[in-house]
Amino acid sequence: MKLYVFDHCPYCVRARMIFGLKKQDVELVYIQNDDETTPVGLIGKKAVPILQKEDGSAMPESLDIVRYVDDNYGEKLLSDVVRPELETAIKQIGSYYNHLLLPRFVQLGLPEYETQGALDYFINKKTAFIGDFAENLAQSAQYIAELQQDLLTLETLVLAEDKANGQQLSIEDIMLFPMLRNLTCVKGLVLPQGLQNYVQTMAKLSNIELYSDKAI
Ligand SMILES: N[C@@H](CCC(=O)N[C@@H](CS)C(=O)NCC(=O)O)C(=O)O
Known part of the structure; x- marks a missing residue:
């Protein structure tokens, strides 16, 4: 899997966290801040993080990515409760x-x-x-x-x-x-x-x- 990110982006850090916490490999792809072509090509708009799954399909939205990885790779780690x-x-x-x-x-x-x-x-x-x-x-x-x-x-x-x-x-x-x-x-x-x-x-x-x- 590939994760398209900016280093400073807090939503990207959310997505990176679940891979680190689960010790699940992912390839980080740092795009340039003015690169509109890559994200628009993958998800139709300019936003990161984007997860490119093993089947090649692309998923936007940090919390969707976190839940997808948590649900599908290894034992589920995260509770959904937020105080x-x-x-x-x-x-x-x-x-x-x-x-x-x-x-x-x-x-x-x-x-x-x-x-x-x-x-x-x-x-x-x-x-x-x-x-x-x-x-x-x-x-x-x-x-x-x-x-x-x-x-x-x-x-x-x-x-x-x-x-x-x-x-x-x-x-x-x-x-x-x-x-x-x-x-x-x-x-x-x-x-x-x-x-x-x-x-x-x-x-x-x-x-x-x-x-x-x-x-x-
Ligand atoms: N709701 C989205 C928000 C993602 C977001 O706002 N990402 C920012 C970077 S922090 C972005 O890509 N903005 C477009 C830009 O920087 O041009 C998520 O949770 O993934």
Whole structure:
């Protein structure tokens, strides 16, 4: 199977997680950010992740991919239960964290921005969404201050470092880890200890690298 991804894409990290957690091989294909031909050719629109199955057919939508792999390869791992309070905490952080993340992604040396065209495409598209990248970077301290508070709330909901609900791996982990993993690119952000333990443990279990070493 092949999984078409961008490294920074949290939905792609969801899909990558299930392969890592199940120790199931998959070929990762990093497309350029401005490559519309590949995804449109596979699923009729420009979006990743895309799973190309063994029969050649292509599947979009991160959670569909996660459930497909969980149901069809090895013993089922994930519970479907998501606590509403965890979902609320994730949505709250998700409402502004792109102001911190998007201007940093383009400085991390990620494979989806190898060409100038790919870089320009991303910057133009996302500037329309969050405003000027340099201005957002300059406002990091205020976003980080808000985030530190919200992360304290989130920490109270993470009950074990290898499964957020404390009992079984679940869709909660598939939603939560990609967000925390992306936040490791923010220099000066101190994850509360419980979340730091969680992100490190889940990175190992999922076989997905963090950005801590190149944080900006
Ligand atoms: N609902 C989709 C969302 C996927 C999505 O929004 N992917 C983004 C990247 S993070 C994308 O491909 N956007 C088009 C673009 O970047 O041009 C899923 O869960 O897979």
